[in-house]
Every structure is written in C-alpha cells, then in structure tokens.
Amino acid sequence: MTASSNYLIAGNWKMNGLKHSLGELDAMAKGVKAGSANGASADMIVCVPASLLTLAVERCANTPVEIGGQDCHANASGAHTGDISAEMIADTGAKWVITGHSERRTDHGESDSEVKAKSEAAQRAGIVPIICIGETGEEREQGRTLDVLEGQLEGSLTNDGDFVVAYEPVWAIGTGLVPTLDDIEAAHRFIREYLENRYPGSGSDVRILYGGSVKPGNAAEILGIDNVNGALVGGASLKADDFLGIWRAAPS
Numbered sequence: 286m287t288a289s290s291n292y293l294i295a296g297n298w299k300m301n302g303l304k305h306s307l308g309e310l311d312a313m314a315k316g317v318k319a320g321s322a323n324g325a326s327a328d329m330i331v332c333v334p335a336s337l338l339t340l341a342v343e344r345c346a347n348t349p350v351e352i353g354g355q356d357c358h359a360n361a362s363g364a365h366t367g368d369i370s371a372e373m374i375a376d377t378g379a380k381w382v383i384t385g386h387s388e389r390r391t392d393h394g395e396s397d398s399e400v401k402a403k404s405e406a407a408q409r410a411g412i413v414p415i416i417c418i419g420e421t422g423e424e425r426e427q428g429r430t431l432d433v434l435e436g437q438l439e440g441s442l443t444n445d446g447d448f449v450v451a452y453e454p455v456w457a458i459g460t461g462l463v464p465t466l467d468d469i470e471a472a473h474r475f476i477r478e479y480l481e482n483r484y485p486g487s488g489s490d491v492r493i494l495y496g497g498s499v500k501p502g503n504a505a506e507i508l509g510i511d512n513v514n515g516a517l518v519g520g521a522s523l524k525a526d527d528f529l530g531i532w533r534a535a536p537s
C-alpha cells in the first residue's frame with residue numbers, strides 16, 4: 286500500500302458541471318500552483334462527472350491538480366448500458382475514483398461487497414479508489430455509529446493495494462450539519478485503529494478524509510483533528526474560491 290503524507294483535498298462535483306464549469310477548474314489549478322510555490326503542500330483532486338473527464342484531464346495537464354471519476358463498474362467492459370469502467374476512467378488520464386459514496390449506496394442500492402468489487406476494479410485499472418463509509422442520522426441516534434463503520438470497513442475495503450478512506454456521516458452531507466470535533470476525532474481514531482489492525486505496517490499510512498459540509502469557514506478546525514488527513518468536499522468544491530479556501534486551510 287503506497288501512501289502520501291500530504292493532506293488530500295478532494296472535490297466531488299456530483300451531477301453538476303458543464304463545459305463552462307471548467308473555468309473554475311482552471312482557477313483551482315492556478316491557485317494550487319501559486320500556493321504550492323509558497324509552501325502549501327496539500328494535494329488537490331477534483332472528481333468530475335464522466336462527461337467532463339477527458340476535458341478536465343486536458344485542462345489540468347502540467348498542473349498539480351489531478352482528476353477523478355465518481356463511480357466505476359466492477360467489470361472492465363461488457364454489456365452494462367450507461368455504466369463506466371475503471372479502465373475507461375483510467376483511459377482518460379484520470380487517476381482516482383470515488384467508490385461507495387452514500388448517494389450511490391442509497392440511489393443505486395450498492396452493497397459493501399459491490400463497493401469492494403468496484404474498488405478492486407479501480408486498483409486493477411491503476412487508479413486509486415476513495416472508498417466512502419458513514420452512518421445515517423438514525424444509526425447515530427441509536428448509538429450504532431462505530432458498529433456501522435466497522436461493518437462498512439470490513440465489507441467495502443480491498444484486501445490490499447492503494448486506497449483512501451472517506452468518512453462521511455450521511456446526515457452531514459449537503460445539510461450544513463457537522464459532527465462535533467470530538468465526534469469526528471472519535472470516528473477517525475476508530476477507523477485508524479481498524480486500519481492498523483487489518484493492515485499491519487501500512488494501515489497507519491492510509492489517508493482518512495472527512496466529508497460532510499466542509500466549508501472554508503470550518504476546514505481548518507476539521508483538518509486539525511488527529512487522523513483527519515484531508516477532506517472530501519461536495520458543494521464547496523464547485524467554486525474555485527471556496528475550494529481553494531479549504532485547500533489552503535490544510536496544515537502544511
């Protein structure tokens with residue numbers, strides 16, 4: 286398992302973005318280039334809709350920003366109308382893919398084992414899966430958060446290879462609600478301990494992102510928490526100013 290010690294700030298455009306949105310991506314790349322020259326060290330990636338992958342990769346060539354997809358099929362090719370394979374994403378030059386986002390788990394009924402199969406497909410294609418887990422509001426109220434996370438980690442993570450984990454409480458996504466810093470710390474500590482047990486020697490290097498209503502105004506305190514190694518950002522990744530504000534908040 287290879288891992289970087291840099292913070293990773295990942296954008297998830299979801300089903301947003303047309304060709305003209307690539308102007309925002311240009312501004313992000315410019316901002317990261319300038320910030321990196323001034324000593325900022327976080328990595329930035331943007332996971333765009335499939336329709337923009339090729340163009341986004343072209344626009345970010347020779348910049349520090351890397352591009353990712355938002356989902357992939359578990360098979361490399363075949364009769365799966367409307368789906369995209371990890372090979373196809375890799376073929377565009379993109380280097381990452383989100384797997385198991387809660388919107389996929391809910392809208393498309395994706396199970397942990399499907400998420401694992403998709404993540405393995407990504408690794409076979411040479412791209413890195415960002416594997417998402419997170420409890421619903423109801424599960425949290427029932428005090429089941431850590432049990433739910435453990436089940437998702439057990440079922441969704443690949444047995445080896447490179448991956449990133451994103452902890453995204455479902456109730457915090459797109460709502461403006463954020464867990465307390467103590468609750469984020471506890472969840473990330475739990476995930477870290479799980480990783481260290483399951484992957485002796487490498488589990489301590491896996492990057493664990495927090496996602497759910499991260500904004501420029503709360504990014505510094507969230508990114509300052511132990512075992513938070515970056516952020517997965519939805520709404521605030523659509524505008525360069527907001528997303529760069531989050532990227533700059535990462536400790537260097």
Ligand code: PGA
Pocket residue numbers: 297453457458459460461496497498499517518519520521
């Ligand atoms: P949000 O989405 O930042 O808009 O809450 C996060 C995500 O779904 O990845």
